[in-house]
Amino acid sequence: MEFFKQNTHIDFMAQRKWAAIVSTILFILSMVSFVVNGLNWGLDFTGGAQIQLHFSGEANLNQVRDALQKAGFKEAEVLNYGTSKDVLVKVPVNQKQDGDIDKDIIIKQVIQVLPDALVQQVDYIGPQVGQELATKGALAIVIALIGTMIYIALRFDFRFSVGSTVA
Numbered sequence: 211m212e213f214f215k216q217n218t219h220i221d222f223m224a225q226r227k228w229a230a231i232v233s234t235i236l237f238i239l240s241m242v243s244f245v246v247n248g249l250n251w252g253l254d255f256t257g258g259a260q261i262q263l264h265f266s267g268e269a270n271l272n273q274v275r276d277a278l279q280k281a282g283f284k285e286a287e288v289l290n291y292g293t294s295k296d297v298l299v300k301v302p303v304n305q306k307q308d309g310d311i312d313k314d315i316i317i318k319q320v321i322q323v324l325p326d327a328l329v330q331q332v333d334y335i336g337p338q339v340g341q342e343l344a345t346k347g348a349l350a351i352v353i354a355l356i357g358t359m360i361y362i363a364l365r366f367d368f369r370f371s372v373g374s375t376v377a
Contacts, residue, residue, distance in 0.1 A: 251340070253300050254335060255337070255344060256337055256340060257302070257335055257336050257340060258301055258302040258335055259300075259301045259316050259332060259333070259334055260298065260301075260332070260334075260335065261298070261300075261301065261317070261320055261331075261333075262291060262299075262329070262330045263296070263297045263298075263299060263320075263324065263329060263330065264296050264297075264327065265295050265296075265327055266295070266326065266328075267295065268294045269295055269296070269297045271289075271290065274288050274297060277323045277324060278323060280323075281319060281322075281323040283320075283323075285301075286300065286301045296330075355375050358374070359371040359372070359374075
């Protein structure tokens with residue numbers, strides 16, 4: 211039983227025009243999507259509070275979202291966390307002029323809005339951490355590209371390494 215034919219001939223270069231057209235269309239679509247939608251930065255990059263709440267009964271996420279929006283937390287994310295009684299609330303935190311985060315005020319406001327919830331855990335994420343993540347991520351990408359270029363230049367040819375990195 212033969213899995214692979216030994217004498218195959220596929221003319222890949224004949225398909226280069228179609229590949230270039232498809233690649234160009236995908237690139238243009240991705241750039242349009244990027245411009246229209248932008249980037250959705252999470253709390254890891256923008257900073258904020260992550261509050262784990264426990265309800266005595268089953269938590270209704272829509273009611274929790276509505277209560278938080280009425281209280282002024284328009285960008286709050288509400289997610290199930292573990293069981294149906296546990297909820298994770300992610301709230302972007304406003305910063306004062308001196309750079310301190312209003313941590314305690316946020317917690318008090320959430321407790322006032324959701325009095326039947328028990329606060330189990332609160333995590334604060336500063337925007338400095340997000341800036342460090344973005345910087346280190348960009349540095350990792352650059353190092354990976356340089357490493358790939360070096361390998362392709364040594365293994366094949368320098369012009370192939372530049373072309374593959376640009377692509």
